[in-house]
Amino acid sequence: MAQFPVLEIFGPTIQGEGMVAGRKTMFIRTAGCDYSCSWCDSAFTWDGSAKDDIEMLSSETIIERLEALGGDQFNHVTVSGGNPALLKHLDELIEQLHKRGIQVALETQGSRWQPWFGKLDDLTISPKPPSSNMQTNWETLDTIIDNLIEQERLHHISLKVVIFNDGDFSYAEQVHKRYPQVPFYLQVGNDDLTETDDSQLALKLLSQYEWLINKTLASATLNSARVLPQLHALIWGNKRGV
Amino acid sequence: MAQFPVLEIFGPTIQGEGMVAGRKTMFIRTAGCDYSCSWCDSAFTWDGSAKDDIEMLSSETIIERLEALGGDQFNHVTVSGGNPALLKHLDELIEQLHKRGIQVALETQGSRWQPWFGKLDDLTISPKPPSSNMQTNWETLDTIIDNLIEQERLHHISLKVVIFNDGDFSYAEQVHKRYPQVPFYLQVGNDDLTETDDSQLALKLLSQYEWLINKTLASATLNSARVLPQLHALIWGNKRGV
Ligand code: SF4
Numbered sequence A, B: 001m002a003q004f005p006v007l008e009i010f011g012p013t014i015q016g017e018g019m020v021a022g023r024k025t026m027f028i029r030t031a032g033c034d035y036s037c038s039w040c041d042s043a044f045t046w047d048g049s050a051k052d053d054i055e056m057l058s059s060e061t062i063i064e065r066l067e068a069l070g071g072d073q074f075n076h077v078t079v080s081g082g083n084p085a086l087l088k089h090l091d092e093l094i095e096q097l098h099k100r101g102i103q104v105a106l107e108t109q110g111s112r113w114q115p116w117f118g119k120l121d122d123l124t125i126s127p128k129p130p131s132s133n134m135q136t137n138w139e140t141l142d143t144i145i146d147n148l149i150e151q152e153r154l155h156h157i158s159l160k161v162v163i164f165n166d167g168d169f170s171y172a173e174q175v176h177k178r179y180p181q182v183p184f185y186l187q188v189g190n191d192d193l194t195e196t197d198d199s200q201l202a203l204k205l206l207s208q209y210e211w212l213i214n215k216t217l218a219s220a221t222l223n224s225a226r227v228l229p230q231l232h233a234l235i236w237g238n239k240r241g242v
């Protein structure tokens, strides 16, 4: 039975981002990432700072913890990271959750294919724009998207690009042009991970959201896009575990 | 050729609510409503105050106006009201838009069935909770939902209930229990339609949103719900036509 490196299990809360924004969900945050984005808001999953908090947990233990926290008040779980697509045997957990009538969402940057991608209810692929200082491997991303389209998963997947500046916005246009069939989300980046005044942060993020909306409205390339804020950041600011 | 009573055509902007929140769209606001909700934010569509602004427009003219405003920067149109489900021949407009590759969304309170409901890309049915002072006709709503399920439209419809207080929340639970298969959205009501300070309004709406999230998290009945704010109100406050 596989064991997975887990850093946090929390909820119930709402999914703050993307294709199921606002959905009641539990979160499992796995440790480890093959990227090191300049503005990563979960750097503790890969920079060593929280390595003593990593627990190696089986699907069974993860589900016990979820149930202890969430009782009968959830039917949806989001696996986040780090990059949970590094985990080979995650289908064990997905299947155990499905057996209990629980849906499973997952977010990854799209640097690695896993055969279990096709089993997810909501898969968000979030390639990282230039401001992250990371390089997109387009061949890998092509393979992932092609596989999922072949498996008729278009209703269960989306692409999401986080935008910090004009260069990121051009990158987003490029991603959407390359994969026009895949539901496409633009999201405001939070470049202020230290602000502790939640109201100040919310107003700042809303003004950046308005900037992103206006850019999107002006782009004929992005007519089918959906532009969203991070709902949890608007409410809970930079707090972790909510 | 049918003519439709139109009060506003505007955009491109984003859809601020519900199943396609964040989607780039144009708006057509039709005049006339069979309800008179206590907190209606579009009372000018039915209370007589804007009756001199109503234009009777054909599909062709509506599309000309949309194109003049939106150019090549949209592929999605939202028909809102008032209650656009009062309009018998709206399928003419829907078909004309579809011919041009434009998707069509519509919102109605669910007081009236129209055979063209099955042609909409995104149909939001928003029955009104007790705080509106309106009475839901459950038989009519049953018929609408049954018809749409029979026509296999579950991917294209949603229910949305706007919440102002605890009584509304119980009503929402009742709606979701009655139609468990239909994607279900909860939305924060805006009870302050006169606030002109956008920042003040945004912070107030965010705190009401947090209240609604917490109630939803505690309700096992609403495990599958999605809870959303009105995005446009967070950004543009109570301004009309954005
Ligand atoms: S891919 Fe995600 S978890 Fe990894 S470094 Fe980038 S933002 Fe952080």
Ligand code: SF4
Pocket: B033, B034, B035, B036, B037, B039, B040, B041, B042, B043, B045, B081, B082, B083, B109, B128
């Ligand atoms: S149904 Fe909608 S338009 Fe009609 S009165 Fe109620 S809120 Fe206003």
